[in-house]
Amino acid sequence: MNKMNIKNLIxxxxxxxxxxxxxxxxxxxxxxxxxxxxxxxxxxxxPGQITMFSAYPDTYKIHVYDNSGxxxxxxxxxxxxxxxxxxxxxxxxxxxxxxxxxxFPNPTEAQHFIWNMRLSxxxxxxxxxxxxxxxxxxxxxxxxxxxxxxxxxxxxPNTVSQYADKNIYAMFMQKNLGPPRSxxxxxxxxxxxxxxxQPRKAWQYNPAxxxxxxxxxxxxxxxxxxxxxxxxxxxxxxxxxxxxKYDWTYEGKKTMIVPAANExxxxxxxxxxxxxxxxxxxxVRYEERDVHVVHAQLKPGQRHLYASRTFYxxxxxxxxxxxxxxxxxxxxxxxxxxxxxxxxxxxxxxDECNIQGEFTxxxxxxxxTGNNQLGSGFSTVPTIYNGEEKxxxxxxxxxLRRYAR
Numbered sequence: 586m587n588k589m590n591i592k593n594l595i596x597x598x599x600x601x602x603x604x605x606x607x608x609x610x611x612x613x614x615x616x617x618x619x620x621x622x623x624x625x626x627x628x629x630x631x632p633g634q635i636t637m638f639s640a641y642p643d644t645y646k647i648h649v650y651d652n653s654g655x656x657x658x659x660x661x662x663x664x665x666x667x668x669x670x671x672x673x674x675x676x677x678x679x680x681x682x683x684x685x686x687x688x689f690p691n692p693t694e695a696q697h698f699i700w701n702m703r704l705s706x707x708x709x710x711x712x713x714x715x716x717x718x719x720x721x722x723x724x725x726x727x728x729x730x731x732x733x734x735x736x737x738x739x740x741x742p743n744t745v746s747q748y749a750d751k752n753i754y755a756m757f758m759q760k761n762l763g764p765p766r767s768x769x770x771x772x773x774x775x776x777x778x779x780x781x782x783q784p785r786k787a788w789q790y791n792p793a794x795x796x797x798x799x800x801x802x803x804x805x806x807x808x809x810x811x812x813x814x815x816x817x818x819x820x821x822x823x824x825x826x827x828x829x830k831y832d833w834t835y836e837g838k839k840t841m842i843v844p845a846a847n848e849x850x851x852x853x854x855x856x857x858x859x860x861x862x863x864x865x866x867x868x869v870r871y872e873e874r875d876v877h878v879v880h881a882q883l884k885p886g887q888r889h890l891y892a893s894r895t896f897y898x899x900x901x902x903x904x905x906x907x908x909x910x911x912x913x914x915x916x917x918x919x920x921x922x923x924x925x926x927x928x929x930x931x932x933x934x935x936d937e938c939n940i941q942g943e944f945t946x947x948x949x950x951x952x953x954t955g956n957n958q959l960g961s962g963f964s965t966v967p968t969i970y971n972g973e974e975k976x977x978x979x980x981x982x983x984x985l986r987r988y989a990r
Contacts, residue, residue: 613650614648614649614650615649615650615651616649617646617647617648617649618630618638618646618647618649618842619638619645619646619647620638620639620642620643620645620646623635623638626842629840629841629842629873630841630842631841631895631897631908631910631921632895632910632918633908633909633910633918633920633921633922633946634647634842634908634921636918636921636948637863637921637946640862640948640951641862641863644860644861644862644863644866645862645863645866646866647842647866647869647871648866648867648869648870648871649842649871649872649873650845650846650870650871650872651872652845652872652873652874653845653846653872653928654928655901655902656899656901656902656903656905656926656928656937656938657901657902657937658687658708658902658903658937659708659937661742661743662685662686662687662708662742663687663902665682665683665685665686665742666683666686666687666690667682667686667690668682668690668691669688669689669690669691669692669697670682670686670688670689670700672694672696672697673779674779674781674782675781675829676696676828676833677779677780677781677827677828677829678752678778678779678780678781678782679700679778679779683742684740684742684751685707685740685741685742685743685744687701687704687708687902688700688701688704689701692877692904693835694833694835695833695834695835695879695880695881696828696833697835698835698877698879698896698898698904699824699828699833699879699896701898701904702823702824702896702898702904702905702906703754703822703823703824703825704740704754705903705904705905706736706738706755706822707738707740707741707754707755708741708903708937709738709741709970709971710737710738710741710743710744710971710974711735711736711737711738711744711969711970711971711972711973711974711975712734712735712736712968712969712970713734713735713736713968713969713972714733714734714959714964714966714968714969715731715732715733715734715762715964715966715968716731716732716734716956716957716958716959716963716964717729717730717731717855717955717958717959717963717964718730718731718732718811718812718813718954718955718956718957718958719855719859719954719955719958720813720814720952720954721859721861721862721952721953721954721955722952723861723862723950723951723952724861725860725861725862727855727856727859728764728813729763729764729855730761730762730763730764730767730811731761731762731763731964732759732760732761732762732811733759733760733762734757734758734759734760735757735758735759735975735979736755736756736757736758737755737756737974737975737980738754738755739751739753739754739755739756740753740754740778743971744974750777750783752777752778752779752782752783753775753776753777753778754776754777754778755774755775755776756773756774756775756776756977756980757772757773757774757775757776757980758771758772758773758774758975758979758980758984758985758988759771759772760988760989761810761811767810767811768792769790769792769989770789770790770791770792770810771789771790771985771988771989772787772788772789772790772800772803772810773787773788773789773980773981773982773984773985774786774787774803775787775980776825776826780826780827780828780829781829784804784827785803785804785826785827786799787799787800787801787803787804788800788982788985789803790985790986790989790990792989795990797982797985797986797989803818804818804819804826804827805817805818805819805826805827805830805889806818806819806889806890806891809821809956811954811956812945812954812956813952813953813954814950815920815945815947815950815952815953815954816945816954816956817890817891820891820894820909820911820922820945821943821956821957822906822940822943822957823896823898823905823906823909823924823940823943824896824906824909830883830884830887830888830889831881831882831883831884831887831889831894832881832882832883832884833879833880833881834879834880834881834882835877835878835879836878836879836880836895837877837878838875838876838877838878838900839875839876839878840873840874840875840876841873841874841876841897841907841908842871842872842873843871843872843874843876843897843899843907843908843923844869844870844871844907844908844923844924844925844926845870845871845872845874845907845926846870846872846926846927846928847869847870847925847926847927847941847942848927848928848960849868849870850864850868850869850870850925850941850942850960850962851925851927851941851942851958851959851960851961851962851963852960852961852962853868853962854962855962855963857962858962859955862946862951862953863946863953864944864953869925874899874900874907875900876897876898876899876900876907876908877897877898877899877900877904878895878896878897878898879895879896879898880893880894880895880896881893881894881895881896890913890919891911891912891913891919892912892913892914892915892916893911893912893916894909894910894911894912895909895910896908896909897909899926901938903937903938903939905924905926905938905939905940906922906924906940906943907923907924907926908921908922908923908924909921909922910922918948919947919948919949920945920946920947920948921945921946921948922943922944922945922946923943923944924940924942924943925940925941925942925943925944926938926939926940926941927939927941927960939959940957941957941958941959941960942955942956942957942958942959943955943956943957944956
């Protein structure tokens with residue numbers, strides 16, 4: 586069965602399962618940026634966005650809307666997030682006054698913003714989700730996968746589970762449900778606050794061998810299993826894992842055109858929202874927002890697929906990633922990544938925000954990949970935040986073996 590037939594089959598299943606289809610966001614916008622006028626807005630655009638206009642002049646455009654409002658963290662988290670933590674161990678870790686607080690509520694340094702972005706997900710105590718991944722080929726065909734994920738954040742003040750190791754940031758268990766070539770592969774990760782003291786631990790279950798093995802390479806620029814060959818492990822969630830390969834620079838705050846309030850993207854079916862080369866512009870909502878600009882430059886003697894990266898991080902309580910542009914050794918732009926944020930997480934406060942889709946666009950292959958896509962347009966299984974937590978024994982190699990089988 587070819588990729589186009591697979592796409593048609595998936596679309597038929599999507600419709601049969603009754604995914605919600607709503608109107609596009611194209612109506613009611615303030616203005617549109619396209620290939621005819623983007624040069625008038627270059628101060629508000631990242632190099633990746635500008636390259637998207639030049640690469641796809643006939644189809645790529647950005648609809649810009651009035652601001653939908655800033656994201657607010659839960660009041661109990663805000664109450665304990667009054668003073669900055671202290672960076673330690675060459676900035677690979679930090680110490681804070683209150684367990685579970687925003688690490689740096691008054692950020693001034695580059696890695697303050699990176700830590701805030703990394704730990705924004707732990708503002709909930711646990712997550713259960715069935716997310717969708719999409720790999721869109723240059724011919725427009727789509728390969729769809731799904732991943733069932735359980736995460737617990739032991740540092741959250743509402744977390745019921747007790748863990749002896751207070752350096753643990755997250756315990757992560759993910760089972761691949763498809764496509765068939767990766768179905769059944771299951772990964773367990775223990776992520777730590779201070780990777781200088783304790784590097785990431787990972788294990789993986791292989792359904793072909795029915796064995797669990799340590800997976801030390803689930804880090805840095807290893808290609809992500811559901812990344813379509815163009816997403817590396819440490820760009821998942823914006824940035825994750827050790828920061829030691831880069832020199833980090835804070836370049837200040839500026840106003841930019843960034844994705845925001847993308848409920849329409851989350852609620853519509855794949856064949857509506859995914860077009861050739863890029864997402865359907867009529868289903869992606871952008872706003873003018875203040876962002877913090879952080880640049881990462883590979884240190885001399887270090888190796889990584891991305892020689893440099895520039896992060897554009899939302900200026901609100903959640904510090905979500907809005908845009909990341911990645912460059913190769915020749916400082917040529919390789920990839921453009923966006924995070925499509927939604928406001929009002931089910932099961933949490935109305936003003937809380939979450940990234941409900943991460944999309945990476947590769948300029949060499951003219952392909953793109955979507956990860957962590959949530960919402961009724963992608964899954965009939967509701968995401969559960971702050972639900973019943975899995976016991977600590979679930980997040981062990983033995984627990985991985987039981988869960989995977």
